[in-house]
Amino acid sequence: MTAQQNPIVKRYSDNPILTRDDVPYPVATVHNAGIVKHQGRYIMLFRSHLHNGRSIIGKAESSDGFSFTVAPEPFLTPAAEGVFAEYEACGIEDLRICPLEDSFLLAYSAYSKHGVRIALARTRDFDSVERISLITQADYRNVVIFPEKINGRYVRLDRPHSEISSWSIWISYSPDLIHWGDSRVIMKPVAYHWDEMKIGPGAPPFKTSKGWLHIYHGVFNTMAGAVYRLGVVLHDLHEPAKIIGVSDQWIVQPEDPWEVTGYVSNVVFTCGAVPEDNGLVKIYWGGADSVMCIGTAVIDELVELCLANSRAPM
Ligand code: BMA
Numbered sequence: 001m002t003a004q005q006n007p008i009v010k011r012y013s014d015n016p017i018l019t020r021d022d023v024p025y026p027v028a029t030v031h032n033a034g035i036v037k038h039q040g041r042y043i044m045l046f047r048s049h050l051h052n053g054r055s056i057i058g059k060a061e062s063s064d065g066f067s068f069t070v071a072p073e074p075f076l077t078p079a080a081e082g083v084f085a086e087y088e089a090c091g092i093e094d095l096r097i098c099p100l101e102d103s104f105l106l107a108y109s110a111y112s113k114h115g116v117r118i119a120l121a122r123t124r125d126f127d128s129v130e131r132i133s134l135i136t137q138a139d140y141r142n143v144v145i146f147p148e149k150i151n152g153r154y155v156r157l158d159r160p161h162s163e164i165s166s167w168s169i170w171i172s173y174s175p176d177l178i179h180w181g182d183s184r185v186i187m188k189p190v191a192y193h194w195d196e197m198k199i200g201p202g203a204p205p206f207k208t209s210k211g212w213l214h215i216y217h218g219v220f221n222t223m224a225g226a227v228y229r230l231g232v233v234l235h236d237l238h239e240p241a242k243i244i245g246v247s248d249q250w251i252v253q254p255e256d257p258w259e260v261t262g263y264v265s266n267v268v269f270t271c272g273a274v275p276e277d278n279g280l281v282k283i284y285w286g287g288a289d290s291v292m293c294i295g296t297a298v299i300d301e302l303v304e305l306c307l308a309n310s311r312a313p314m
Contacts, residue, residue: 001227001255001266008305009230009252009283009295016258016291018046018060023070026051027058029263031286034097035272036104037065042274043126044068044284045075045095045106046292049263054078054091057108059126065274065282066294076106076121076129084119084131087112092119096271098145098204100154105177107143107156110134118143118158120177133178136160142200145177146212146240155240156180157214159200167198168314169216171241186241187233187313189218194229194250197221202230203273203283210303211237211244215283217269218250228267229253230285233313234306243313245306252285252295262288275299 018030033046042062047055059075060068076095078088090111098105106121106129115138121131135143139161146155153173160170169187172180189196195218205212211234220227229250236242254266270285280296287293 001253001260003255004253007252007295008301009297011256011293011295012066014066015256015293015295016287017066017294018044018068018070018292019290020048022060022068023048023058024072025074027056029290030058030292031263031289032094032269032271033060033284033286033292034095034106035274035282035284036097036099037274037276038104038126042068043097044272044292045097045126047093047095047286048074049289054111055093057092057095068292075126076108078110079131083134084110087114087117087134088119089113094142094269094271096142096144096204099147100145105132105145107135107145109141115139116141135178135180142202144201144204144214146205147207150238150240157186157201157205159198166196167200169199169201184241185314186243187216187246190311190314193248193311194218194220195231197226199231202270205235205240206273206275206281207237208234208299208303210307211235212240213281213299213302213306215251215270215273215302225266227254228269230268230270230283232302232306234303245310246313247302247305248309248311249305251297251302251305252283254288256287256293258291259287259293262290264289268293 027048057076093109095108110119205214230252
């Protein structure tokens with residue numbers, strides 16, 4: 001796709017930052033990674049297709065957020081026993097790292113013959129992982145959990161599948177991270193728009209002075225297939241179901257060769273972003289379901305894009 005002029009997200013000159021060649025065990029892809037800064041280091045939990053087409057999660061670490069080293073063994077593979085084994089039998093995908101209280105919640109897609117649902121696990125040190133619960137039925141994807149309780153409840157965004165309505169972003173609440181309810185749809189694809197086919201949560205939202213900033217993905221269908229892009233939306237700090245603004249324009253689209261062509265062509269897909277103290281945010285995305293890429297943006301400019309050039313959320 002033709003490069004945007006003066007892009008709001010500046011691509012790193014050395015993209016892609018992680019490929020299958022960096023992984024010391026056999027994988028077909030490296031993509032759709034959750035990421036967080038922990039004790040001054042960047043921890044990336046990335047998805048890889050194995051050569052049987054099923055996905056597992058690997059771990060990579062970095063001191064600067066750009067140059068990563070992959071751990072010798074996978075971080076998370078489908079559970080071997082119990083209820084998780086039944087629902088993770090066909091792979092685990094698109095993990096989000098959601099910092100909350102004194103630990104990190106890991107929300108990922110669990111695939112089985114019963115469909116795709118979301119499993120929730122927890123880690124404190126990125127060495128050991130404790131599975132908590134399967135928190136959706138089939139067919140849901142893309143759960144991101146807000147980094148703090150709001151009005152006494154945990155809050156999440158997700159994307160149920162629907163044959164009746166275009167795939168949209170919903171909000172739900174929980175007293176304990178296990179039981180979720182009070183669900184409402186808060187944002188839908190808009191016709192004749194870059195995200196008109198479907199939308200879904202991307203990176204876990206982070207706090208700005210003007211609201212929770214959420215980087216999401218939107219899909220447009222063309223005669224040549226679907227195009228996945230990234231957009232930004234701002235949620236009210238105290239009432240996150242209320243959307244203050246949605247940028248009318250996308251912020252990242254497939255442009256580089258490794259985003260335009262790959263395992264699934266014309267895809268940029270995010271599961272994580274790291275806001276920094278200097279006012280920049282590092283945005284990480286999978287390119288063409290094959291490699292990991294990074295770009296940076298000024299947080300205030302993303303906020304301004306949501307406020308000054310907004311479209312209706314539904
Ligand atoms: C979505 C998910 C993502 C993937 C994207 C593009 O439905 O499966 O994991 O990156 O399609 O293939």
